[in-house]
Amino acid sequence: MKAIDSIKDEVEKIMDNDSAHDFAHVMRVYKNAQKICKKEKANEKLILTAALLHDIVSYPKSDKRSKLSSIHSAKKAKQILKKYDFTKEEIMIVCDAIRDHSFSQNKKPATLEGKILQDADRLDAIGAIGVARVFATGGSLKRPFYNIDDPFCKTRIPNDKIWTVDHFYQKLLKLESLMNTKSGKIEAKKRTKVLREFLKQLSQEV
Numbered sequence: 001m002k003a004i005d006s007i008k009d010e011v012e013k014i015m016d017n018d019s020a021h022d023f024a025h026v027m028r029v030y031k032n033a034q035k036i037c038k039k040e041k042a043n044e045k046l047i048l049t050a051a052l053l054h055d056i057v058s059y060p061k062s063d064k065r066s067k068l069s070s071i072h073s074a075k076k077a078k079q080i081l082k083k084y085d086f087t088k089e090e091i092m093i094v095c096d097a098i099r100d101h102s103f104s105q106n107k108k109p110a111t112l113e114g115k116i117l118q119d120a121d122r123l124d125a126i127g128a129i130g131v132a133r134v135f136a137t138g139g140s141l142k143r144p145f146y147n148i149d150d151p152f153c154k155t156r157i158p159n160d161k162i163w164t165v166d167h168f169y170q171k172l173l174k175l176e177s178l179m180n181t182k183s184g185k186i187e188a189k190k191r192t193k194v195l196r197e198f199l200k201q202l203s204q205e206v
Helices: 002-014 023-040 044-053 066-081 088-100 112-123 127-140 166-170 172-178 182-205
Strands: none
Touching: 002 023, 002 044, 023 044, 023 112, 023 182, 044 066, 044 088, 044 112, 066 088, 088 112, 112 182, 127 166, 127 182, 166 172, 172 182
16 A cells, blocks of 8 residues: 555645645545445555545636546556556556546446545545635636525525525535445435535524
8 A cells, every 4th residue: 555655645645735725635535535445345545545636637617627536536647656556457447437437427436446536536526625615616607695585495406606605506415315335325314415505594593
């Protein structure tokens, strides 16, 4: 696992300071992946490597290339992994997992490694940390918290390009049903409960 420590150091130097996709996010995904790996009895080396490299290219949400972040991360990961003791097959597994993990790609990964990475990343979008991240992103894009006339999308289609709270309805509350692994689903259920409790409290305050 020496290669993982070296990759971790390399990623820390690469990552931007975007609070939603910084090195702290990478390490939370890494820890999520570690926990799922143990329960699913998967290849820890490949999954943790994928977790470290999954966001090495992360375009801002306002950038037209945003949806290409995972594809470009996979290409950059391939170049990095060539420096280490990974077989061609292992590199392909890691890079495919990175390419397919993104919500915007709308793909279900073919491998267990890819499924675990996707679950680990999605867990960081929900729960208390998910609430923090969504408002950090909304603030960086100067979006208002909510639509004054209909804050909780009761009579309209959510539009998270305009209002931050809409992101809960457009994406975050859907993630629980999209999890791949049994352990991922169990944790997602707990974290989604946090989202619903937050929205319930918010409804009493606005």
